[in-house]
Amino acid sequence: MELSGAEILVRSLKDEGVEFLFGYPGGSVLHIYDALYRQDDVKHILVRHEQAATHAADGYARATGKPGVVLVTSGPGATNAVTGIATAYMDSIPMVVITGQVPSAVIGSDAFQEVDAVGITRPCVKHNFLVKDVTKLAETIKKAFYVATTGRPGPVVIDVPKDMTDPAIKIPYHYPDKVTMRSYQPTVKGHSGQIKRAVDLLLTAKKPMIYSGGGVVLGNASEELRTFVRHLGYPITQTLMGLGAYPASDPQSLGMLGMHGTYEANMAMHDCDVLIAIGARFDDRVTGKIAEFCPDAKIIHIDIDPSSISKTITVDIPIVGDVSGVLQEMNHLLVTGKKEPKKKALAEWWKTINAWRATNCMNYDRSSEHIKPQRAIEIVHEITGGDAYITSDVGQHQMWAAQYYGFEKPNRWINSGGLGTMGFGLPAAMGVQLAYPEATVACVTGEGSIQMCIQELSTCLQYGLPIKIIALNNRYLGMVRQWQEFFYENRYSSSYMESLPDFVKLAESYGHVGIRIEDPKDLEAELARGFAMKDRLVFFDIVTDQTENVYPMIRAGKAHNEMHLSPHGGELPQDPQRELS
């Protein structure tokens, strides 16, 4: 079979099993778009801005575990995609991004719509390729998918000069079944000796703590984690990226940890004597002050990326390997071994933890005459039975969604944790909704974030995506305002959003439904009414309390036991600071 480069590219995607290609056409990729036009296997989703193409592919990948695929043109197409590529890179999301490039002969001549896409994306991709020989195109695509989806996943860029897709040049097509690369052999299986040492150490713990992260979701190890945690009876806290891997409603779950983690999770981190980190990378928003991180703990760390081990926190037992396999081996040792967890010490530990829990640190003012954003999230949980796919943008609303939705399953919580990209939520929700047309997909956002990719309301109409947009509208860039209140004596520099659009009319002008909710009394009924419109995109403009803050909070650079708590919590067993509240 002889095909042109453009046909090879499209055919390779089909042979790779790609369902959706998120993209935007332009001069350098016109040959490819022509090849797309002449087939039905790979469905192209036309976004309204290349950033949204990458976020949509990213959302698709996070929800399905399959790589997201993007096609953009050269120059501004590639640069617009960079934010989404960096977002995926920071959260280790498998993605293949194909960027058009000017013809090989004019590369380097400052040609129209030329940028050095390989150079620009190099620091925010797992790897990138420039195709210089059309006979290597299919193999390069195979390599890109292989690299993106194995080991610690990540985005891979393939830069394709226009002459590589020339319809006049036809060559034999063969898509390799598999590729091997002598320079890339990711470690998959954890070291058995280390695993045994780790299990032995875990069973000596008097105040154990399990800290799990996004690696459990990416590594599809939620079942193994649940077995592990339940067998041991130890408390577990999850990172922002890991939510859902272990059910939030389970009594052993202490909720999220870190800057906006629960009182009990952070205190237990600080006081534990053995910590096991599972698919988590000791991010600065999690650790707080490094010097006072888990001061009394021996630390075990499971991660597939050797460079994550002892990067910021030195660990005692590192295990490099795929989380699922390592946990399976640990579970086997636990079930077949003779040693049991220390029951008496553990009961004492739970007593201490339950006293911390009694602070009820997540409580908020439930009698306010304003709509409380936390309440809105709780109602969304109730209406959707806790089973929706929730995407979010970045800011206060993101933290409230993470804190109050209560994720019971993995792959349901889709947010930009590492890069913190505003504008992520809506396009990510498009990717999720395309993957799961029957599922309830909600985008929790703010009036600031939603405006960063609001043009995608048009894409949602084109493809009939019935996303529910929960805009917690406090007329402030809320997280910026919160920091300015705490650390800059209420000098609200550029954090107030003036001249906001009428979001209801805006939604309507895009052909969707808009519902404004201003009174707490209407909140439940109006949300229920909107969610009942299964086949329509509904934009909820929820006018919330302007000055609500996210609690608890650990200031940047402070330790886990230096939390600021909400004034609406219960009694404190110790003496944490409340002066900010």
Next chain:
Amino acid sequence: MRHIISILIENEAGALSRVAGLFSARAYNIESLTVAPTEDPTLSRMTIVTDGTDRIVEQITKQLNKLIDVVKLLDLSEGPHIEREMMLIKVKAATMAQREDVKRLSDIFRGNIIDVTPTTFTIELTGSGQKIDSFIEALAEHKIIETVRSGVSGIARGEKSLQV
């Protein structure tokens, strides 16, 4: 501590920029970096001299290993090794006294005078980075017109080797 890291890397366009970019993005030090193809034209050998605490050097080696194009890596400083650097240095040698002294110093350091004009000598000198530094120091009384250093390349002693 100073470390000499040897890398075998796929000989592809952009390989050097991946390594250099890693060092700048993560704020690691590079004292010198040399790169050239090996006997196998698909592979390049790179020698990087860097400086950092054990923790930083461990991260440097891990991050380098993580680059998809890096095939193999060895921290030569972890075992017995040989390092060599080559320098070309042009020194003013106009008077008889200057010419005699420069020639004498060059001989002491086992340098070769490879170009001569009525007013200059150009000397080729090979050795460890330290020896080259010492030679430059020894020439302090003379006017150095130009120095060109190749950067360090290194190899493990004995049977240990870095190969695919």
